Amino acid sequence: MKSLENFIVPWVKTAEPYSDRHMDIAWENPQIIRMMSNENPLRPSEHILDAIMEAARLGNLYPGSGPHLRQKLGEKASLTADHVVLGNGSTDVINFVAHTFVVPGDEAVIPIPTFPMYEARVKIAGGIAVQVPMTPEFYWDMEAIFKAITLKTKLIFICSPNNPTGNQIEEKDLLRILELGIPTFFDEAYYELENEVVSRALLIEKYPHMMVNRTFSKAFGLAGFRVGYILCDPKLASYFNSVRFPWNVSSIAIAAALAGLEDIEDQEQKRKNVIVGRDYILNEINKIHGLRALPSEGNFVLIDASVLDKDSLEIRDKMSAKGIYIRPMSGHNMAGGFIRVTVGTPEQNRFFIETFREYCREIMGVDF
Numbered sequence: 001m002k003s004l005e006n007f008i009v010p011w012v013k014t015a016e017p018y019s020d021r022h023m024d025i026a027w028e029n030p031q032i033i034r035m036m037s038n039e040n041p042l043r044p045s046e047h048i049l050d051a052i053m054e055a056a057r058l059g060n061l062y063p064g065s066g067p068h069l070r071q072k073l074g075e076k077a078s079l080t081a082d083h084v085v086l087g088n089g090s091t092d093v094i095n096f097v098a099h100t101f102v103v104p105g106d107e108a109v110i111p112i113p114t115f116p117m118y119e120a121r122v123k124i125a126g127g128i129a130v131q132v133p134m135t136p137e138f139y140w141d142m143e144a145i146f147k148a149i150t151l152k153t154k155l156i157f158i159c160s161p162n163n164p165t166g167n168q169i170e171e172k173d174l175l176r177i178l179e180l181g182i183p184t185f186f187d188e189a190y191y192e193l194e195n196e197v198v199s200r201a202l203l204i205e206k207y208p209h210m211m212v213n214r215t216f217s218k219a220f221g222l223a224g225f226r227v228g229y230i231l232c233d234p235k236l237a238s239y240f241n242s243v244r245f246p247w248n249v250s251s252i253a254i255a256a257a258l259a260g261l262e263d264i265e266d267q268e269q270k271r272k273n274v275i276v277g278r279d280y281i282l283n284e285i286n287k288i289h290g291l292r293a294l295p296s297e298g299n300f301v302l303i304d305a306s307v308l309d310k311d312s313l314e315i316r317d318k319m320s321a322k323g324i325y326i327r328p329m330s331g332h333n334m335a336g337g338f339i340r341v342t343v344g345t346p347e348q349n350r351f352f353i354e355t356f357r358e359y360c361r362e363i364m365g366v367d368f
């Protein structure tokens, strides 16, 4: 009998899975503070919980494509329901976009460091992830991006604010990329948390090959329910509707998202928590001799801790032993001592700073 291995699709065999082991470990150790996955530390509001309960009572029925939610999201972006396709989290969106454009051998240009899911899903579609390092100052290397484009390029991924660097691409540079006419996935997962909220979604009217990704996992704090969406030209939306699964978002998730959109007070509280928290972390880290925290427009802060001369995995292990999970950036194509910390509650942020300062003191042997 032939080995089962012979039946596995070759690029599935060689693709490294996106590991969610860190999530399992965090669920197994609820006493350790979760500052590793850009979750929102604030729980769903009562209004959202009531809406979920109401939807749960109709749990015997299949959901549809979420027309009411799509209409609201279309209006929010000054577009229509036909411009919106929902995903089971925006991770699902990334997957159906990759499968719409990429066949084996095609290329996708991905400036790095960025969200590793783009690379993972392009590879599962049989595509080649052409990774283009950002400049040493962590800005998009425009010339290198243009050089990486070939006749096989089917997708370009731009994440802004970028996870993990926290910065935004300037509009003039985004326009240069859009002028290429290549399908461009523009990820606005964190846009509601920008200091001055500016969306680029209306560019899809001039550039129908542009898609804008968004999620309820970050600013709205609904990561556990899994709701993301893409804003795009209605023609493109109809292709995505063919590729995605029907009923890909549950009725509970749709109800949670709708209630989240209605709850302005909850949104404001969550936004304020992130903005105050990231400024606090940034300022406190930059006071530690030799460490550098990058300004961020997301719910996370990237820290260059190379001065400690420790690998980011070792920093992660030492910090988890002290009660906090942070993210080593080795999994985001970053060598050395880069770590990313998610903004928590004010108490969690303070605990992180005190703990990290203590760790730095132990290694560097100086007081700060």
Ligand SMILES: Cc1ncc(COP(=O)(O)O)c(C=O)c1O
Binding pocket: 037, 038, 088, 089, 090, 091, 092, 115, 159, 163, 187, 189, 214, 215, 216, 217, 223, 226, 227, 228
């Ligand atoms: C840039 C970016 N896009 C998308 C996602 C995925 O979010 P979702 O929970 O909607 O799948 C993340 C999650 O960290 C992210 O950083």
